[in-house]
Amino acid sequence: MPTLTPFEAIGAALAEEMRRDPTVLVFGEGVATKRHDLVDEFGPARVRNTPLAEGIIAGTAAGAAATGLRPVIDLLFAPFLCYAMDELVNSAGKLRFISGGQFAFPLVTLAMTGGGWGVGAQHNHNNEAWFVHSPGLKVLMPSSAADFKGLLKSAIRDDNPVLFFIDLALLHQPGEVPDGEHVVPLGKAKVLRPGSDVTLLSYGKTVHACLAAAEQLAAAGIVAEVIDLRSLKPLDEAAFLTSVHKTGRLLVVHEAARIAGVGAEIAAQVAERAFASLRAPIVRLGGPDAPAAASHPLEQAFAPDAAAIVAAARSLCR
Missing domain, CATH: 3.40.50.920 (Rossmann fold)
Incomplete structure (x- = not known):
């Protein structure tokens, strides 16, 4: 099995899902800067940087999901989710229910959380329980490179909004990832x-x-x-x-x-x-x-x- 860091595993999952499904796109804070390989392969229409405006990013993603796209957004640090609470919790999390199940809202939100880099309180806050308590959202937080890849692929394919928390201290710790199609089902410990x-x-x-x-x-x-x-x-x-x-x-x-x-x-x-x-x-x-x-x-x-x-x-x- 190849050895990847979670950062690399996330990139591999994004690339595989973007090849598989042309409706998958990635945007957010610095994604095109961090993922040059994705920009080279899929172009700036599907991989793009945004302003540092979390509410606008999440609102755009909710709208994109409602129109049949599968956006993956990167809001960098988990405390910045505070700026996107209305869009993620009050819109994306509830719109499928409000529509009587007529619409799907496939939206994955990436956010880094936890200690390890000394980034301070305004960038380090484990707030995953907020979103567990929010109806309509799914919440993931893996611990291994293999699960970073497998869970992200499942999250992108899911028809509901998913919060995908990245423990900052694990981001560059290598681990074995299975070759080929590797998908981990949501909701399985x-x-x-x-x-x-x-x-x-x-x-x-x-x-x-x-x-x-x-x-x-x-x-x-x-x-x-x-x-x-x-x-x-x-x-x-x-x-x-x-x-x-x-x-x-x-x-x-x-x-x-x-x-x-x-x-x-x-x-x-x-x-x-x-x-x-x-x-x-x-x-x-x-x-x-x-x-x-x-x-x-x-x-x-x-x-x-x-x-x-x-x-x-x-x-x-x-």
């Missing part, structure tokens, strides 16, 4: 490491912290199951409920603020639907209810690391 004692459930960069923690826990005789959600909406409830029925313990880990985060929804579902299987309280590890720091050491402390995951899992398994 992945068991990365089977286990029997505790379930570690995560997405984005903290998946890798969970895998590192599982290695350390194994040395102490605790066999952890690691699950990568990949898709935050639709959410693969069956995957984590099945795991909790087996292990009896759940530790949910994400970089986003713990309060009202995706982990809170998962904890509620497990408490409602798998309470009898629990052998210990559900534990959530998340970021603090505070803006992210630009300082690299403080930024690294913002997200749960392997040591914190190991400590929490050990406590659960006592």
Whole structure:
């Protein structure tokens, strides 16, 4: 299998889908500057830079989707989604329902999120839960190069608006990507490491912290199951409920603020639907209810690391 970074995997997915479907186009903040190969192959009519005007970009994309095109837009950093909330949430997310299903609104929005580059609070905000809570939108946040490619291809083919979050720290970390047509279905979590004692459930960069923690826990005789959600909406409830029925313990880990985060929804579902299987309280590890720091050491402390995951899992398994 070839080795690609997520940045390269995204480019490969875009190129393949643009060749497959002439209605796919890409525009946004710096896309033509970053993706010269796409401009060379598909021309400036299908790959173009825009002004730094997120609301206009998203509004144009919603209109393009309504007329039969499949736009992919890049709004750079996740906090900039604030400027496009009306277009993405109040228009794109609701128009298919309002039309009684008569219209499709295929629209993919790319946005970088999370710590890793010290870009400061106004460029670093894990706000994925906002969009999970917004009706009509689908939300993805992969952790591997293979899933960046496979999920993006599925998102482009989907007839609903999709928020595709790119964990900034993963953007240039290489990984194996299958050759040929590689499509990952939306709404399917992945068991990365089977286990029997505790379930570690995560997405984005903290998946890798969970895998590192599982290695350390194994040395102490605790066999952890690691699950990568990949898709935050639709959410693969069956995957984590099945795991909790087996292990009896759940530790949910994400970089986003713990309060009202995706982990809170998962904890509620497990408490409602798998309470009898629990052998210990559900534990959530998340970021603090505070803006992210630009300082690299403080930024690294913002997200749960392997040591914190190991400590929490050990406590659960006592």
